[in-house]
Amino acid sequence: MGLLSQGSPLNWEETKKHADHVRKHGILQFLNIYNKVKERQRDVLKWGDEVEYMLVEMDDNNEKVRLVLNGKDVLEILQEKGEKINPNHPTLWRPEYGSYMIEGTPGQPYGGTMSEFNTVEDNMGKRRREAASVLNKNETLLTVTSFPSTLTRNIRHRRGEKVAINVPIFKDKNTPSPFVETFPEDDGEAARAALPDHIYMDAMGFGMGNCCLQVTFQACSISEARYLYDQLATFCPIVMALSAASPFYRGFVSDIDCRWGVISASVDDRTREERGLEPLKNNKFRINKSRYDSIDSYLSCCGEKYNDIELTIDEDINKQLLDAGIDKLLAQHIAHLFIRDPLSLFQEKIHLDDENESDHFENLQSTNWQTMRFKPPPPNSDIGWRVEFRPMEVQLTDFENSAYVVFIVLLTRVILSYKLDFLIPLSKVDENMKVAQKRNAVQEGMFYFRKDAFKGCNPVLDPPSTAQNGVESEAKDGEEFTLMSIDTIINGKEGVFHGLIPMLNCYLENMEVDVDTRCTILNYLKLIKKRASGELMTMAKWMREFAAKHPQYKQDSVITDKINYDLLHNLLETNTNSKEKGKNEIASYDPFKFA
Template sequence: MGLLSEGTPLSWEESKRVADHVRKHGIIQFINQYNKLKDRSKDCLLWGDEVIEYMLVNLNDKTKKAALVLNAQPILEKLMEDEYKHPEEHQTTWRPEYASYMVEGTPGKPYGPRMSHFNVVEANMRRRREEVMKLLSYDPNNFAMTLSVFPRIGCANFTIPQHLPDPINGVSRSLFFPDEAIFGGHPRFRTLSRNVRERRKERPAINVPIFNDKKTKSPFIEDFTALYNSLNLKSTGASAKPDHIYMDCMGFGMGCCCLQVTFQACNICEARLLYDQLTPLCPIMLALSASSAIFRGYLSDIDCRWPVISASVDDRTREERGLEPLKNERFVIQKSRYDSIDSYLSYCSDEYNDINMVYDKDIFNTLTNNGIDRLLAKHIAHLFIRDPISVFKEKLDLDDEVDTDHFENIQSTNWQTMRFKPPPPNTDIGWRVEFRPMEVQLTDFENAAYVVFIVLLTRVILTYKLNFVIPISKACFRFFVDENMKKAQKRDACRQEKFYFRKDIVTSESLCCCPASKRSPQDRGEAQSIDDEYDLFTIQEIISGKEGVFPGLMSLIERYLQSVDDCDVDTSCTISQYLDLIKKRASGNLLTLASWTREFVESHPDYQHDSIVPDSTAYDLLKTCSDITFGHVTDSRLLNDKYGSKSNENIPPAMTKVDAVHANMASKQQGSPMSTDCCSV
């Protein structure tokens, strides 16, 4: 969820008065950290799944109702005991998340560069789920489930204990989402909910297209008149669109779960390269992991949570959204705080930065005058067009030489598909990038497969000097007519859509992020136009290849695996199973969870084909999901029943000895096992 500072939260009006102070000192803090650490190198590859949130779900066999258990705080306190007792040696790490029905679990320590670490991921995920399940065992109907979205969020009585929303005095002022469903153990979450709404000057307006089934009303219009009248509220009806599912607060987005992966690079240059090269993969992996088909009890016409969470934290005013002339605001801003990135960071990618990105020119000048290069300065100045929306009284006056709270305040509330992360002060953590688009899956096997796949891709990118970069408008820009992120959210995008992707991904030289590496049109050889460098591909073609046109990511990964000499038999077997899952999902031989969910609902006897998912259908759906998660049943449409990795939390002793030797060698060498020939910036 980002920075979790402690203290007394400021209201939006109080935060607004100190916004310039936070921005000014945030930039000073970044400059200080950059100048201290810009030449840092020798960091080895470290990585880990950063955010797996577990939903606490109750499946009542007697009433046939599914609900979310608002018990995260006491469970979290128990989960964190081991970390407090053994701060240097604990296998799992737990943190609060937005909702009081979810807990966030990560590995106790990051994974390293050895191949054997790939065989630990699933076992650690399994341990995390078991730890939560143990604390939920007071009720045999409770389950720790990894769901991108709970299908009944916002429906009547979707929580245990039951609470009513308070649209008059509540933090969210939601018609559907009670404040009690927001985690109360840390002030950040309710402060964000309140300040997003107050800064926007109205509730967030989330409108998801309804799935138009045989008996769906046309037009589909929700009538909230009776609800508003019962609360003595005036409704204009302007926020809810026809043929859309309406939601109205941060909880509908931040109450979703996801799967993210963070990588530590050997230096800042490698981090910037990975940031760029992974960006075109964001929409591909979003579609490939799609798992969200039902919102507020309705079957939607999208497969991903992304547009929901984007709209849920959209704090832009009407002026900033371009609906009214600028009078009180500084910028017209094209996107929510939660969206795709707007620029590449490496100079070899600069010519593909083809959109007019809004940025604070004064901040940009401050950065460049203090030695920050143009692309990185523009990136930071773009993030800092936002206001801080969660400020703590005790954290206003800081030592900018040693603290970075003001920088992280704004950095951590720009929730984009990729995140470039400077080293925290006074730690041995290096320059990192965070891959953020993926949806979480039902089973530990699936989640491990997606994590391992994307980590292997980073190794392949750096080993073979691959270049995936395409114009940013095609890769990310949310308002471009045919852009990839918009396509990735569509129903059955994994099988039905085509995505812009680079045709020739093999380069003849090392990619570099320094200004001297900027390419000219002549550097492209015969292909004088950037438009000749990419084409439309299905996800199957991107993953498995298109004969004579594109080799496929999987063939490059397999080639890489054949070249490594430190992969034990169990790890090799596990990776093979993971890659098979990815290939079959890409081909459509195995369904995404979103597509499987649709088939389940449409075949359920209680579903009337009117887009309304009855409570009984939702219960049976989640009961089946739970049974699949815990291995009680299999469904060959979703998962091959022969899948079974050899994941183990213990790295083979021989590999442990090799790790020690490599660690000693790394301390004497320049760069990491994944370093490139790039210069430092």
Template sequence: MGLLSQGSPLSWEETQRHADHVRLHGILQFLHIYHAVKDRHKDVLKWGDEVEYMLVSFDHENKKAQLVLSGEELLETLQEKGERTNPNHPTLWRPEYGSYMIEGTPGQPYGGTMSEFNTVEDNMRKRRKEATSLLGENQALCTITSFPRLGCPGFTLPEFKPNPVEGGASKSLFFPDEAINKHPRFSTLTRNIRHRRGEKVVINVPIFQDKNTPCPFIETFPEDDEAAKASKPDHIYMDAMGFGMGNCCLQVTFQACSISEARYLYDQLATICPIVMALSAASPFYRGYVSDIDCRWGVISASVDDRTREERGLEPLKNNHYRISKSRYDSIDSYLSECGEKYNDIDLTKDKEIYEQLLQEGIDHLLAQHVAHLFIRDPLTLFEEKIHLDDANESDHFENIQSTNWQTMRFKPPPPNSDIGWRVEFRPMEVQLTDFENSAYVVFVVLLTRVILSYKLDFLIPLSKVDENMKVAQKRDAVLQGLFYFRKDICKGGNAMVDGRGKTTGSTEPAAEEYALMTIDTIINGKEGVFPGLIPILNSYLENMEVDVDTRCSILNYLKLIKKRASGELMTVARWMREFIANHPDYKQDSVITDEMNYSLLLKCNQIANELCECPELLGPAFRKVKYSGSKTDSSN
């Protein structure tokens, strides 16, 4: 989860006093990196995935599932047995926001050969098996995006009550501070977001109006005036960073061969983000209720929204410099390549002094405005030992700002004095129940980057339309019901033909006829006379590549899953979870998820993940049955 410095965290008031210092030296650090590696090229493709996990305990006697607050201890053991003992260990483990969460990645990045695609699932299986082997009885490592009863009484093990009084990190009515990772970065982030904002974060998710759901659905919070004012009718109210950052996701990072290729990939993939997010939808439940959304994106965006009332446009600017249109966690605000410049139709708030400084240092307009936009934000955490740094050899101040701008895509300069190249991070995907599904989504995105570069494909549309797509993607059943703006002719190449310097030619204004509203089925699978489809293009690419039989079989199985999710032949995880709850014998069609319903759902999820039962409506015949069980939980029920 970004930069993890060690040391003594400063309070918000102390951090704020050093904000200009951090921004000043963050820019100097960026300039040192840029000038050192701007001409670097011919880096080979390297890439890797990040999977986030939750630790779940099953009480079979009382039919209750809880989140186990032992992530730090498990992480310490995994690192001690793994990378600290063997630098070439096949897995790496890192902390995450929740003390019930851990993050796993491959030990070394994957390379550029096609056969690497056939190792992704095996490595994910190793991770699941490795961590599961260290769990207690009736505990499981679950890849679920959102825990359905997060924030409900007794959702953690051991159980803790929230502390909404002054002194706590979140002051939440629902989320105890004990559920936050003990590393000081996480509680400091939580506290400083609240202090900077001037009030608790506000998350309102529309309730799913079922047959017996109260209409209007209204929660009352007589003990908390702030909650009473912030909560909305017909919405599920949440008030803490943990409701967003305490969810799990699936991410992929690529190393490009040069800065121009990284910028090109950043732009092209930005248009794909809402499509893949809708395809991977996996989080329909919040705080024990059935919601009317399928994705976590808006929840996590609100959970870290540190903008003051002035910055949100609710009061005149007095103490702040800018009106800021989005949370720190949102979709990108500008394309980076020259072919994307004419599609930058969103008003971009930027620090003008930093922008001018970057231009004077030889940074081009597009990259300068991107960085100057990131740097309108304040640092949220700062450690006393990390205030004064060697700007030529360290990048902590740059990363302080960069890593707390959590956008759909992240453009990542190389770390100072490293052999790592320019990278791009793809961030919108929801984590899936099984290693097979997670591998399928990762392989789909990585393969798409190869095709984009090989065929010089052009997916660019006005960025405002991408933002509209992001809103649609989060809606219930968006994969089947939603219409998304997408470019009609992606093979013209006029805007996408990039020479060695990243220069492009073509018209300077986008035309409305370049794009149209399409279903995800059309975008993924194609429709004659409308759009060729991404899967057919990927299949065509594969036919022209030398690929061994096993790898080709694996890739085709993965693409088959994506294809069938897009067409509706297979359910998304979100749709499958909705169906499971709707058909549960205890469900009263009132949008309420009880402890026993939560237990039944998560037990089923864990059985599916460990291949202890079939789930054809979710996985279909594309799922390859492999003998493996990493589960330590089972029940005769």
């Protein structure tokens, strides 16, 4: 989630008084870090994943599932039994946004050897067992992105009104048209904000209460980190669609498969002035996006020519950074992050040592929740420059989550080894983000993607022809990108695009990998391949089909308590049965086998 501190939280009015102080000292803290480690080289590859879990109670007597709001207690027990006894404990546990959520990571980062890929799933399994062991009777934890049934302060106070999240309803045979909700206890605000044919939500928890899967990489230098940041940004919508797992919100079937836009709206603290609805009077900037959204600028010199979307920056901060020797691309990136206000501030954290602390910088850095995050080293640490890949939806099983993690890590190795270039105009990445969230985007969506990733490099593979047979294309002769299906992007198509899986397989053939590890990796890639081709359903599609076949479903887009109970019970049982069948068996599961 980002920076999480303990202390005495200030309300919005008190926080607002210190906003300029936080920005001023946040920039000084960044400059101090940058100047100390800008020349740092040869850091080794380290990486780690973050899995977010929901705590739920299965009420078998009443056939209902409830969220369990004791995440704080569970977290304390896990930490007491783990890291507080043994600093080298194989798992780490951290708080998440909701009191029904916890986050688990490996105790130590993984390294650069291929054999590390063979330990990811085992570590995830250890986390799941550890957490399950401290839960009460009838309680369990699930890795589901969005809780299907019904479910902060400073966000609302800064914005000046409630957040308004409107998600298009899935129009089934018996769904009212128009679909219009009534809110019995509404004072009129919900009725004004809710759109026809949309599911309406009005609280931060509906977004930030969703779970995700993230991966962080340490690069060998700042330049490599910036290069990876840019290259991976183009994959964010592709992998998000591949991992789609959240079709239900507040007890209704939506017409989207991914959580991203819901979270974006849930933490959109922009005022009416900043959103362009009223003339600027009390605010400094028009801001085009929520603070939870896709990235707004590339950071590497290769990416500069593709920065084609409007970037709002604080000119004074930008000048300060340029005068301090920061290059244009990095300066505007930081100056863009710092157009925001701090959302959370603790009384004990106002006055800090800018030479040795970075809380003010992280206050803004970590509350710009973008698809990618560029992460400077913490002060006085042996940690290097890092990038975080953030768009993935969490999957049901440890096997699936491991597959997505290993796929992304391998992709970074191939990009760096072959010096590949997947950059396209950033405006096209934004368009891809919109497509990726649509229902069944993995099968039906068309995504802008670079036709030749080897151009200007020294490829190990022979680049494919740039002929466009079988591809829906808006590209003109000489353009570097075109519209492709995810199947083409992942699996390749002769005469169109080589395919990411063939690239990864070629890389593996040139690496020394033990038989067991190679088998594990190939099983992971098999899952990704099948998801892209449609042979294996995404979790979102599986959930839709389960609900559609449920005897209580009335084709009215409503998820009842009984449907919710049976769905989550089925997910839990499927996960249990997959573990009993042995490692990697879930790769070919029938979604209705255990119904």
